[in-house]
Amino acid sequence: MLSQERIIDTFIKLVKIDSPSGEEKQIADYLVDHLKDRGLEVKVDNAGEKFGGNAGNIVAYLKGNSQEKPITFCAHMDQVSPCRGVNPIIDGNIIRTDGTTTLGADDKLGIAIILEALEDIIESNCEHRDIYILFTVSEEDGLLGAFIGGIKGAAGGITAAIFFGYL
Secondary structure (H helix, E strand, O other), X not given: OOOHHXXXXXXXXXXXXXXXXXXOHHHHHHHHHXXXXXXXXXXXXXXXXXXOOOOOOEEXXXXXXXXXXXXXXXXXXXXXXXXXXXXXXXXXXXXXXXXXXXXXXXXXXXXHHXXXXXXXXXXXXXXXXOEEEEEEOOOOOOOHHHHHOHHHHOOOOOOEEEEOOOO
């Protein structure tokens, strides 16, 4: 079952990880470990190398148990500056910063929601199609990771995709 508490906990963990555009390695490493720990196949491309970044796009795959066509969930790992040393404050139903940084809800909330959906699918062992997860780098600097291979090269045969934080 989807857990609001787990989404909030994950979101708080994610916003505490510094990830300015071009410097997403720390959050990428966290996400790769998280996805592998849940049994997903995970690959990281070299998109960051092509523009001086320190991380690549992450493509993860969860094998489905139905014949429906695959789906992709996508979010970006970078955050608008100032974003180093985010201090999230939970104030009732509101999560905010101490005012010295951006919060990073774009797009770390999208990542937290994707991770929670995966958690629910895995825990419930429900029927599901093949699922691809794509986490891209340097969206805030002009969709660099997405254009260098992320969205276009994530997976063949994708007929449905859900994007968080892309305009």
